[in-house]
Amino acid sequence: MSTEPPPPGGTAVRLSGISKSFGEVTANSNISLEIREGSIHALVGENGAGKSTLSKIIYGMLRPTTGELLVRGQPVRFDSPRDAIRMGIGMVHQHFMLTGELSVAENIMLGHEESSLFGRLKMSEINSRIRRESEAYGLSVDPEALAGTLSVGLLQRVEILKLLLRQASIMIFDEPTAVLSPQETEQLFRTLRSLQERGKTILLITHKLDEVLAVADTVSVMRRGEIIGTLPAKEVTKPELARMMVGRSVILKVDNPPASPGEEILSIRNLSFRNPKGGGRLRNLSLNVRAGEIYGIAGVEGNGQSELLETLWGLYPTGTVISGEVTFKKEPLTAKSPAEIAGMGVSFVPEDRLRYAVITEFPVRENLVFGRHRERAFRHGIGFDGSALDTFAKKMIADYAIDCDNPASQPLRSLSGGNQQKIVVARELTRPNNALLILAQPTRGVDIGSIETIHRKIIEARLGGMAILLVSSELEEIIALSTRIGCIYRGEIRHEFSMEETGQKRHSEPEFQKEIGLHIT
Amino acid sequence: MTKRTYTLLIPLLSISTALLFSSAIIALAGRDPVMIFSKMVRATVGSPYGSGQLLFRMTTLILAGLAVALPFQAKLFNVGGEGQLQMGAFAAALTGALCSPDMPAPLALLLTLFSAMTAGALWALIPGVLKVRCSVNEVIATIMLNFIAQGVTGYLLTDHFALPSTEKTAPIIAHSTIPTFGALFGWFQSSPANLSIVISIGAVLFLQVLLFHSRAGYELRASGLQPDASLYGGINARRHTLWAMAAGGALAGLGAANLVLGYRHCYLAGMTSGTGFAGIAVALLAGANPLRIVLAALFFGFLEYGGLSVNAYIPKDIFMIIEAATILFVIAYGAAGKRIADK
Numbered sequence: 048m049s050t051e052p053p054p055p056g057g058t059a060v061r062l063s064g065i066s067k068s069f070g071e072v073t074a075n076s077n078i079s080l081e082i083r084e085g086s087i088h089a090l091v092g093e094n095g096a097g098k099s100t101l102s103k104i105i106y107g108m109l110r111p112t113t114g115e116l117l118v119r120g121q122p123v124r125f126d127s128p129r130d131a132i133r134m135g136i137g138m139v140h141q142h143f144m145l146t147g148e149l150s151v152a153e154n155i156m157l158g159h160e161e162s163s164l165f166g167r168l169k170m171s172e173i174n175s176r177i178r179r180e181s182e183a184y185g186l187s188v189d190p191e192a193l194a195g196t197l198s199v200g201l202l203q204r205v206e207i208l209k210l211l212l213r214q215a216s217i218m219i220f221d222e223p224t225a226v227l228s229p230q231e232t233e234q235l236f237r238t239l240r241s242l243q244e245r246g247k248t249i250l251l252i253t254h255k256l257d258e259v260l261a262v263a264d265t266v267s268v269m270r271r272g273e274i275i276g277t278l279p280a281k282e283v284t285k286p287e288l289a290r291m292m293v294g295r296s297v298i299l300k301v302d303n304p305p306a307s308p309g310e311e312i313l314s315i316r317n318l319s320f321r322n323p324k325g326g327g328r329l330r331n332l333s334l335n336v337r338a339g340e341i342y343g344i345a346g347v348e349g350n351g352q353s354e355l356l357e358t359l360w361g362l363y364p365t366g367t368v369i370s371g372e373v374t375f376k377k378e379p380l381t382a383k384s385p386a387e388i389a390g391m392g393v394s395f396v397p398e399d400r401l402r403y404a405v406i407t408e409f410p411v412r413e414n415l416v417f418g419r420h421r422e423r424a425f426r427h428g429i430g431f432d433g434s435a436l437d438t439f440a441k442k443m444i445a446d447y448a449i450d451c452d453n454p455a456s457q458p459l460r461s462l463s464g465g466n467q468q469k470i471v472v473a474r475e476l477t478r479p480n481n482a483l484l485i486l487a488q489p490t491r492g493v494d495i496g497s498i499e500t501i502h503r504k505i506i507e508a509r510l511g512g513m514a515i516l517l518v519s520s521e522l523e524e525i526i527a528l529s530t531r532i533g534c535i536y537r538g539e540i541r542h543e544f545s546m547e548e549t550g551q552k553r554h555s556e557p558e559f560q561k562e563i564g565l566h567i568t
Numbered sequence: 569m570t571k572r573t574y575t576l577l578i579p580l581l582s583i584s585t586a587l588l589f590s591s592a593i594i595a596l597a598g599r600d601p602v603m604i605f606s607k608m609v610r611a612t613v614g615s616p617y618g619s620g621q622l623l624f625r626m627t628t629l630i631l632a633g634l635a636v637a638l639p640f641q642a643k644l645f646n647v648g649g650e651g652q653l654q655m656g657a658f659a660a661a662l663t664g665a666l667c668s669p670d671m672p673a674p675l676a677l678l679l680t681l682f683s684a685m686t687a688g689a690l691w692a693l694i695p696g697v698l699k700v701r702c703s704v705n706e707v708i709a710t711i712m713l714n715f716i717a718q719g720v721t722g723y724l725l726t727d728h729f730a731l732p733s734t735e736k737t738a739p740i741i742a743h744s745t746i747p748t749f750g751a752l753f754g755w756f757q758s759s760p761a762n763l764s765i766v767i768s769i770g771a772v773l774f775l776q777v778l779l780f781h782s783r784a785g786y787e788l789r790a791s792g793l794q795p796d797a798s799l800y801g802g803i804n805a806r807r808h809t810l811w812a813m814a815a816g817g818a819l820a821g822l823g824a825a826n827l828v829l830g831y832r833h834c835y836l837a838g839m840t841s842g843t844g845f846a847g848i849a850v851a852l853l854a855g856a857n858p859l860r861i862v863l864a865a866l867f868f869g870f871l872e873y874g875g876l877s878v879n880a881y882i883p884k885d886i887f888m889i890i891e892a893a894t895i896l897f898v899i900a901y902g903a904a905g906k907r908i909a910d911k
Binding site: 360362384385386389395397402403404405406407408409413417418420421426429430431 | 777778781782783784786787789790793794796797799800801802
């Protein structure tokens with residue numbers, strides 16, 4: 048359902064022979080690309096394919112090593128985003144650049160106050176200008192509201208308005224739907240189309256193929272720093288795009304055989320969570336997970352998922368008040384340290400793997416036993432049994448298709464996000480005597496090929512009788528993997544889809560996504 | 569050039585830049601840098617006595633460097649080596665003097681060594697406890713404890729333990745001393761080089777194994793690099809903070825043993841002469857790597873004693889400039905390397 052492209056205009060942005068390398072790593076190699084004026088041009092590719100680097104070059108945050116950048120036919124050399132903004136280029140970042148304590152209007156004019164340093168700000172004039180502009184584009188937002196009180200979808204509108212008021216005509220969107228609910232995503236697409244109708248040029252950077260097909264006119268696919276191809280969006284299918292991105296055919300949907308859940312492993316009764324600042328983030332949340340099933344928690348980020356995970360892993364800030372009952376195999380799980388919880392048979396793949404799950408400077412081999420380094424099998428004297436570590440690393444690398452030639456010396460940070468995550472998943476799935484696996488955003492920032500492996504291994508673990516709690520903001524992932532689905536909203540499970548419902552609805556995914564969407568917003 | 573080779577090149581680059589820089593200063597002071605440096609080489613490795621002096625200075629520098637390097641691997645910056653050295657030296661001198669002269673040599677020696685290590689360890693444990701209990705930054709705490717150590721030893725020396733009309737304590741018993749190579753084998757003539765160098769090399773090897781081949785070292789380094797991840801991995805970062813600081817202090821105490829048991833045989837006001845601070849420079853130049861600390865200590869030992877030997881031509885203060893400049897170059901080149909890799 049893509050809109051008709053506008054009458055062919057000129058070229059808004061042209062890249063010719065752009066290359067960018069960081070030390071020995073080439074992030075962009077000889078890229079030539081033309082973005083037509085008034086088009087919605089999508090740039091897709093896996094994490095690490097070079098999309099962000101390319102967009103940063105266009106936005107003046109990075110300087111290309113070689114090559115030429117032309118904006119409306121005019122060669123440019125940007126020293127900073129300021130130069131790009133002057134040429135009418137704007138960017139909506141994945142992480143919003145807004146200050147919560149300032150009002151919408153103040154955020155918008157920050158850095159563009161249009162008055163002298165100690166002069167008076169013409170607030171009412173600015174407010175009315177924002178109102179006028181926002182209504183013209185169907186982006187209504189109250190200019191006097193504090194940014195901190197707005198939903199993610201509204202914050203994004205503020206970012207867009209910021210660009211509009213700075214007369215941007217070329218707008219770059221970096222993964223704009225990563226934090227949006229399905230409904231908010233549709234709203235964003237409507238906005239993108241109305242921007243297009245008014246002659247704006249849009250560069251959409253994403254890794255979600257459905258979005259590309261829904262909204263873009265033209266798609267460029269990147270892989271390993273190169274443009275693999277540029278095609279009209281109408282002429283490609285999702286599997287074709289996926290193949291171009293990965294370089295081989297991929298299974299987009301993992302096979303999910305029926306489950307026969309066993310005894311209850313994790314039980315949460317009326318859990319409430321109040322952080323030291325007094326904010327209640329969980330309200331009487333109840334759920335249970337049985338052996339041999341995957342309980343998926345669907346929800347927009349910030350509805351209590353992090354607090355639930357903190358509680359289960361014993362890592363909440365001091366001063367937090369937790370009430371309710373959490374039991375693992377009938378034993379209480381609260382007021383225990385992470386090490387004790389792990390010892391009981393619970394393993395955990397945290398949301399922020401680089402911060403919590405790995406030591407980035409350590410070699411791959413040492414990371415494969417991180418947190419498991421006291422296990423007898425890996426020990427030898429005061430140190431490690433080197434050959435046991437090597438054997439284990441070799442096995443994991445083979446089983447999980449981890450791209451790593453030298454696990455004993457390659458530091459973890461030199462690996463791609465997908466391979467890093469496979470290391471964490473491999474380590475946590477193979478813990479001996481494990482009964483419960485908690486997965487938080489297991490495939491965030493992970494390439495399609497690795498998602499395939501990780502999903503397959505998760506299903507295998509379930510078939511092996513593991514109880515699995517899956518928290519993910521990707522509905523696609525929740526639907527593909529879960530045996531049952533709980534919809535979390537403002538700290539409680541607002542709706543639960545039973546095993547039968549989930550099994551049936553899995554086959555009509557778009558409708559199911561919308562239905563879940565209603566329960567999480 | 570890979571990042572790894574660059575990292576290994578940083579110390580060499582820094583040393584050469586610092587030498588060029590100091591050559592310029594020497595030239596400005598009206599002396600020929602080549603003459604000065606060749607005199608320094610002759611005064612150190614060129615004679616048995618000079619070599620012995622070099623070895624003696626290296627010994628304390630190695631141990632003072634390790635005292636910084638071990639906590640540094642847990643990302644703790646122990647600036648308190650000087651204070652720990654002083655406390656260790658004072659405790660060793662007192663214990664050695666209080667032992668009965670009839671006490672068998674191995675026992676007296678071990679007891680004195682042990683007291684030096686304990687004093688250093690306890691002194692370093694204070695900032696450790698302050699950090700773990702009250703989140704006091706260890707840099708500030710160790711700096712303050714340097715002043716306190718200075719005051720405590722100064723007071724105890726002048727008001728209680730100094731021999732009348734001197735600035736030193738009573739000599740330690742003969743059985744508590746560490747013999748010099750000269751006394752044992754006739755090596756290095758009458759230089760203060762003594763068997764402590766064996767202790768320091770032993771400490772280097774021990775730490776190399778501990779840090780990079782043991783589970784304790786694995787946990788220690790992990791807790792320094794990523795405290796949040798350590799919590800997730802069930803590592804008690806507080807315990808590692810405490811033992812790393814204490815072990816660092818104990819190493820400084822061993823460095824003091826070289827001065828007291830191996831050379832002076834008493835506590836003498838100002839005997840540590842800033843070696844604890846030089847240890848920071850040694851550790852930084854070596855990237856907190858125990859094996860490389862030996863080379864860094866050799867370099868600083870050379871500057872220290874070599875500088876003293878050419879004092880007639882050029883003030884030895886010049887060599888303090890070289891020492892400090894080297895460290896600044898290490899940090900600057902390190903940062904430059906990082907920037908090159910990132911931009």
